Amino acid sequence: MYRYDEFDATIVRERVEQFRGQVARRLAGELTEDQFRPLRLKNGLYLQLHAYMLRIAIPYGVLSSRQVRKLAYIARRYDRGFGHFTTRQNIQFHWPQLPEVPDILQHLADVEMHAIQTSGNCIRNVTADQFAGVAADEVEDPRIWAEIVRQWSTFHPEFSYLPRKFKIAVTGAQDDRAAIRTHDIGLRLVKNDAGETGFEVWVGGGLGRTPILAVRCRAFLPKQHLLSYLEAILRTYNLLGRRDNIYKARIKILVQATGGEKFAQMVEEEWEKIKDGPLHLPQAEVDRIHRYFAPPAYETLPDIDPAFETAKLEHPEFARWARVNLVKHQVPGYAIVNIALKSEGGVPGDASADQMDLLAEVADAFSLGEVRITHHQNVVLPYVRKRDLFALWQRLKPAKLATSNLGFISDIIACPGLDYCNLANARSIPVAQRLSRHFGDPRKLDEIGELRLNISGCINACGHHHVGHIGILGVDKQGQEFYQVTVGGSSKEDASLGKIVGAAFSEDDIVPAIDTIINTYLANRTDRSERFLDYVRRAGVDPFKEALYGSAPARRTAAE
Amino acid sequence: MALLQHGALQPNNWRFVGDDAAIPVDEPVTVSLKRWQAEGESLRGRNAPVGVRLKNDEAPQALGQDVHRLSLIEVEFPKFTDGRAFSQARILRDKLGYKGELRGIGTILRDQYLYMTRCGIDSVELPEDKSIDGYLAALKEFSAWYQPASDGRLTVIELRHPANANARRGGAPVVTASVAAHSA
Numbered sequence: 006m007y008r009y010d011e012f013d014a015t016i017v018r019e020r021v022e023q024f025r026g027q028v029a030r031r032l033a034g035e036l037t038e039d040q041f042r043p044l045r046l047k048n049g050l051y052l053q054l055h056a057y058m059l060r061i062a063i064p065y066g067v068l069s070s071r072q073v074r075k076l077a078y079i080a081r082r083y084d085r086g087f088g089h090f091t092t093r094q095n096i097q098f099h100w101p102q103l104p105e106v107p108d109i110l111q112h113l114a115d116v117e118m119h120a121i122q123t124s125g126n127c128i129r130n131v132t133a134d135q136f137a138g139v140a141a142d143e144v145e146d147p148r149i150w151a152e153i154v155r156q157w158s159t160f161h162p163e164f165s166y167l168p169r170k171f172k173i174a175v176t177g178a179q180d181d182r183a184a185i186r187t188h189d190i191g192l193r194l195v196k197n198d199a200g201e202t203g204f205e206v207w208v209g210g211g212l213g214r215t216p217i218l219a220v221r222c223r224a225f226l227p228k229q230h231l232l233s234y235l236e237a238i239l240r241t242y243n244l245l246g247r248r249d250n251i252y253k254a255r256i257k258i259l260v261q262a263t264g265g266e267k268f269a270q271m272v273e274e275e276w277e278k279i280k281d282g283p284l285h286l287p288q289a290e291v292d293r294i295h296r297y298f299a300p301p302a303y304e305t306l307p308d309i310d311p312a313f314e315t316a317k318l319e320h321p322e323f324a325r326w327a328r329v330n331l332v333k334h335q336v337p338g339y340a341i342v343n344i345a346l347k348s349e350g351g352v353p354g355d356a357s358a359d360q361m362d363l364l365a366e367v368a369d370a371f372s373l374g375e376v377r378i379t380h381h382q383n384v385v386l387p388y389v390r391k392r393d394l395f396a397l398w399q400r401l402k403p404a405k406l407a408t409s410n411l412g413f414i415s416d417i418i419a420c421p422g423l424d425y426c427n428l429a430n431a432r433s434i435p436v437a438q439r440l441s442r443h444f445g446d447p448r449k450l451d452e453i454g455e456l457r458l459n460i461s462g463c464i465n466a467c468g469h470h471h472v473g474h475i476g477i478l479g480v481d482k483q484g485q486e487f488y489q490v491t492v493g494g495s496s497k498e499d500a501s502l503g504k505i506v507g508a509a510f511s512e513d514d515i516v517p518a519i520d521t522i523i524n525t526y527l528a529n530r531t532d533r534s535e536r537f538l539d540y541v542r543r544a545g546v547d548p549f550k551e552a553l554y555g556s557a558p559a560r561r562t563a564a565e
Numbered sequence: 566m567a568l569l570q571h572g573a574l575q576p577n578n579w580r581f582v583g584d585d586a587a588i589p590v591d592e593p594v595t596v597s598l599k600r601w602q603a604e605g606e607s608l609r610g611r612n613a614p615v616g617v618r619l620k621n622d623e624a625p626q627a628l629g630q631d632v633h634r635l636s637l638i639e640v641e642f643p644k645f646t647d648g649r650a651f652s653q654a655r656i657l658r659d660k661l662g663y664k665g666e667l668r669g670i671g672t673i674l675r676d677q678y679l680y681m682t683r684c685g686i687d688s689v690e691l692p693e694d695k696s697i698d699g700y701l702a703a704l705k706e707f708s709a710w711y712q713p714a715s716d717g718r719l720t721v722i723e724l725r726h727p728a729n730a731n732a733r734r735g736g737a738p739v740v741t742a743s744v745a746a747h748s749a
Contacts, residue, residue: 012709012721023706027676043645044676126646156711156721162683163655163714166648243652244624278660283713283720287729290722 006067006375007152007297009117016159017114020121024048025107032104047165049095049123050106054427059098059106060123061113063378065133065151065175066094066385070365070374075116077361083109088361090346090354092380092418092469093172094132095123099425121159126167126254128158128239133175134182135379138298139341139387141333145194145202147177148298149291150231154192157232164239168246169254171239172211184380184496186210186219187472189256190238197225204231208238208268209260212466216502217257220265222272228291230276233284237276241268301373301388306338309391316395323398325447326409331394340394342372342386343379344401345408345416349445350438353419354382363404371397381418383411413450414458414523415441418469422462422479423486429462431479431486431512436460439516453523456537457495472496474538475522476503477515488515492522492549493541501542506549518553525552567695568668569678570688574697577690579637581618589613595639598623601631609634618670621649625656632663640686642671651684658685658715675699679706685715 009017024044031041038052045051049060061076068076076096080088083105084098091097101109113119123130133151134140154173158164164171176183177194185191191207204226210219226234242256245263260268317324332341344364346354356364364384368376371393372386379385384406389397401407410416417440420426422433437460444450459473463480470476476491488510491503510518523537525548530540568577579593584600588608595616596608608615616637619625625638632638638657640650650669657663669681669689678700681689691697710718723729 010725012724015709016707016711016721019707019709026706040674126648159711160680160707161712162680163651163712164648165680166646166651166677240652240655244649248647248649282659287722287726289726289729293725 006069007064007148007294013156014114014117017117017119017121020048020119020160021107021110021114024110028103028107043125046125047122047127048110049120050103051124052427053099053425054423055425056100057103057106058425059101059109059120060091060095061098061118061120062123062130063094063096063118064155065131065137065148066135066378066380067137067148068376068378069116070368070376072116072118073361073365073368073376075112075118077358077365079109079112080358080361086359087355087357089352089421090356090378090382090384092382092420092467093130094135094378094380095130096378097421099421122165124170125165126169126171127165128161128167128171128173131155131158131173131175132183132188132380134178135377135385136182136332136341136387137177137377138300139335139339140178140180140182141335142179143177143335144179144196145177146298147175147183147192147194149294150192150194150204150228151175152294152297153231153286153291154235157235161239164243167239167243168248169251169256171242171256173235179498181496181498181500182379184469184472184500186500187212187216187469187496188219190235191219192231195225201227203227204234206234206238208272209257209265211255211257212469212471213255214252214464214466215255215258216466216471217261218500218502219257220260222265222269229286229288230280232286233280233282234272234276236279236284237272240275241271300336303336303339303388304390306336306390306392308337310338313391313394320395322409323395326398326407327394329409329413330411338391340389340391342389342394342397343411344384344386344406345411346383346406347410347416347441348405348408349415350442351405352434353417353437353441356384360404360406363400363406367397367400370400381416383416409447410450412455412457413444414453414456414475415444415450416457417441418457418459418473420460420462420467422460422468426462428465429479430464430481431462431488433460433462433468433477433479436477436479436488436512436515440519443516443520452527454533454536458519459494469496470494471502472500473503474541475519477519480509482509486512488512488518490515490518490522492546493538495538504546506546507554521552522549525549566670566690567693568688569673569691569697569700570666572701574691574693574695579616581639593636595637598627602627605631605634616666619653621647621653623653625653625661628657628661630661632657632661632665635663635665637666637668638663639668639670642669642673642677645672645674645677650686651680654681654684654686655715675703678703683710683714683716683718 030036051058089097133147137148138146173190174183174188175192193205206223207219208222330343373388377385419433419437423429457474459469460477461468461470472494478489494503593614595618614636618639669686673689
C-alpha cells in the first residue's frame with residue numbers, strides 16, 4: 006500500500022496544526038460557530054443531533070492493520086467504543102469532544118491518516134474498487150490513480166470552494182464495484198484498440214434529491230493527462246455551476262442543463278489549453294506510486310486446497326460462508342474474503358473497537374496486514390490463502406464477523422439516520438435491524454438470491470436508496486416517520502434508478518411491505534436464475550403496486 | 566478599506582467608479598468590464614492608472630490582450646463560499662499572462678488567504694482596523710504543495726523528480742532552500 010514520503014507527512018502534520026489553531030480560535034470565542042462551520046466541515050467535523058461527528062478518510066478503502074488498531078484506539082479513547090464505516094470508504098466517530106479533535110487528528114497523522122476534505126464543498130475522499138489489485142476481472146489497478154487524484158485534490162487552491170461537494174470514484178474492473186455512474190466524476194480504466202490503458206471518463210452522476218446517472222464525457226483519456234482533464238472539468242464546474250440554489254449546485258445539474266455533449270466540448274476546449282502544461286504527469290511519478298502497489302510476494306500454491314475442501318465438507322456453516330463471502334482472486338490458491346458488518350440485528354457498517362482489533366489481528370495473521378473497506382460498508386481481506394480460510398472463519402465467528410449474507414437482502418446499506426443525523430427525517434438503523442432479523446434465516450436468503458437493499462433516512466440519499474434493488478427512503482409525514490419504497494435501482498455497470506412503488510409506509514408497516522415485495526417476486530419469477538432486479542426490469546412496478554395496495558389506486562401523499 | 570500587500574497593511578488609493586459616475590482625471594480608478602469595453606480608449610488617455618473590476622460571472626477571457634494595458638484587476642469574493650474568483654484569478658495569470666496587480670475584494674477570510682495567493686492574487690482589501698497577523702500566519706501554515714498553481718511554487722511532484730522539473734522550467738535548476746530543507 007501507499008506510504009507517505011516526507012512531503013505527504015509534512016502536509017498532513019501541518020494540517021493538524023492548522024486545525025488545532027482553528028479549534029483554539031473557536032474555543033477562545035475568536036470565531037463564531039457560523040465562521041467556524043466551513044472550517045470544521047473542510048475537516049469532516051459535523052455538528053449533529055447529540056454531538057460532533059468526525060468523518061475520517063480511508064482513501065480508496067485501503068487500511069493497514071496498524072491503522073485499524075489506531076481506529077480501535079480512537080473508538081475507545083475518544084468515542085463510545087465503536088465506529089461507523091460509510092458508503093464512501095470513510096469511518097465516522099459520532100461522539101468526539103471538540104477540544105479533543107486535534108489530538109485525534111494527531112493520532113491519525115501518526116499512522117498516515119487524516120480527515121482532510123471528508124466534508125464541505127470540495128473534492129471529497131477518492132473512492133475505488135475494494136478489490137483493486139486482486140480482482141480477477143481487472144484491467145489495471147485503480148489504486149495508483151486514486152492516490153494520484155488524492156494528492157492532486159488535497160488542498161487544491163482553486164477548487165476548495167466549489168458550488169457543492171464533489172466526489173470522484175475509480176474502477177479498473179469490468180464489474181463496477183465503485184459505482185462510478187453515481188459520482189460527480191467516475192473514472193474507469195479501459196484498453197483502447199491499440200492495447201493502451203487509459204480512462205473512460207464519466208461525469209455528472211449523483212444521488213441526493215435529484216438522482217442522475219453520469220454521462221460519458223470521454224471514451225479514452227491517455228493516463229498522463231488525467232490531472233489536466235480533471236482540472237478542466239473542475240474549472241468549468243467552478244465557474245459555471247449554480248450557486249443560487251444548494252439543491253441545484255451539483256455538477257449533475259450543470260451537465261444536464263448544458264447537455265452532456267456540449268459540456269464535454271467545453272471541457273475539451275479548456276483541456277486542450279492546459280494538457281501539456283505542468284499537470285502533465287511525469288512517468289517517474291506514476292512509476293514511484295506504482296511501486297507501492299506492486300503485488301505482494303505470493304506463494305505458489307495449487308488453486309484447490311485440500312484442507313479448505315475438507316473443512317467445507319465437515320462444516321456446512323463454513324461452507325455457506327465460503328460460498329457467499331469469498332470472491333475469486335487473481336492468484337491461484339488465494340481468496341478475497343468479505344467480512345460483512347451486517348450481523349443479524351446489528352447496525353450496518355458499525356464495528357466495535359474489539360471487532361476492529363480482531364480485524365487487525367486477522368489481517369496480520371492471514372492477509373499480509375491489509376484490509377479494505379467497501380462502499381457496501383463491509384470489510385475485505387484481500388490476500389488470504391485458501392488453506393487459512395477455516396482458521397480465519399473460526400476467529401471471526403465468535404466476534405459476530407462471520408455473517409454469511411454478502412449481496413443478500415440483509416447486506417443492507419444504511420446511513421446513520423435520525424438516531425444521529427440532524428438532516429434525517431426518519432431513523433434508518435432500527436429499520437435495518439428489523440429487516441436483518443426478519444430475513445435472518447440463511448435458507449430464506451438463499452431462496453431470495455442476490456438482492457441489494459439500501460436505506461436512507463432522508464432525501465440526501467447517503468444510504469444510496471435510489472440504486473438499491475429495493476430502496477427505502479425515510480420521509481416525514483406530519484411529524485411521523487414514514488418510509489417510501491423504490492424498486493429496480495442498481496449502482497453497477499448496468500446502473501439504474503429505482504421507481505417508487507406507491508405511498509409511503511409507516512414504521513410498523515415497512516417490514517411487512519418489504520415482505521410482500523419479496524413474496525411477489527418469489528411467486529412470479531420465471532425461476533431462480535431470474536434475480537429480483539431482472540424481475541423488476543421485466544415486470545415493472547405494477548405487480549408490486551397490486552400486491553401492496555390492492556387494485557385501488559395508490560393513495561397520493563405529500564411524501565411522493 | 567486598506568490593502569494587505571507585500572506583507573503589510575497599506576493605504577488604498579484606488580477607487581471603483583460606477584458605470585454612471587464621472588471619472589476623475591488624475592486618480593487611479595477601477596471600472597466595470599462593461600465600461601472598460603465601452604470607454605477603454607479614453608480611460609487609458611488619462612494621467613492616472615486604470616483597472617477593471619470583474620464580476621463573479623464575467624469571463625476574464627473577455628479582457629483578452631487588454632490585460633496588458635491594465636494596472637489592476639479586481640476579482641470578487643462576495644461570500645466565503647463563492648469560489649469562482651479563484652478560477653478567474655488563475656485564468657488571468659496562467660492563460661492571459663496578466664502580470665499586473667490582482668486584487669481580491671469582498672469577504673477575505675484569513676483561512677482562504679493562502680489559496681488566494683496561490684491562485685495569483687497579490688493584494689486583498691481589508692478593513693483599516695483589521696489585524697493582519699492571522700493573515701500573515703496563514704501564509705506559513707503549509708510548506709509543501711501538491712498542485713501547480715499561479716504562484717510558481719515548486720510542486721511536490723517536481724521536488725520528487727527534479728530532473729523532470731528542470732526540463733519543464735526551461736533548464737533552470739530546481740534546487741531551492743525548500744528542497745534542501747526537505748532532503749536534509
